Amino acid sequence: MADGMSYVVLQVVLKEKLVGTGSGNLTELEKSINAQAALGYRRHTGTTASSASTGFAGGDRVQATTVFERRA
Helix, strand or coil: CCCCEEEEEEEEEEEECCCCCCECCHHHHHHHHHHHHHCCCEEEEEEEEEECCCCCCCCCEEEEEEEEEEEC
16 A cells, blocks of 8 residues: 555444344454454444345344554
8 A cells, every 4th residue: 555554344234133132243243343453453434324124034234334454
């Protein structure tokens, strides 16, 4: 990179559990974030978007996109 930085983009879709409340895969998101931190990256920016599903076994979904950066 010309600015001496390297970047990683992480995108995770969180799906609401079929039974109960909350997302069943928040731990997967946490593991992914911690893996980038262990490599020396820090969070630069992030966004979320949500959508609802009415199909069989559907549920609300949240798409989380996070950009990490570190000095190259």
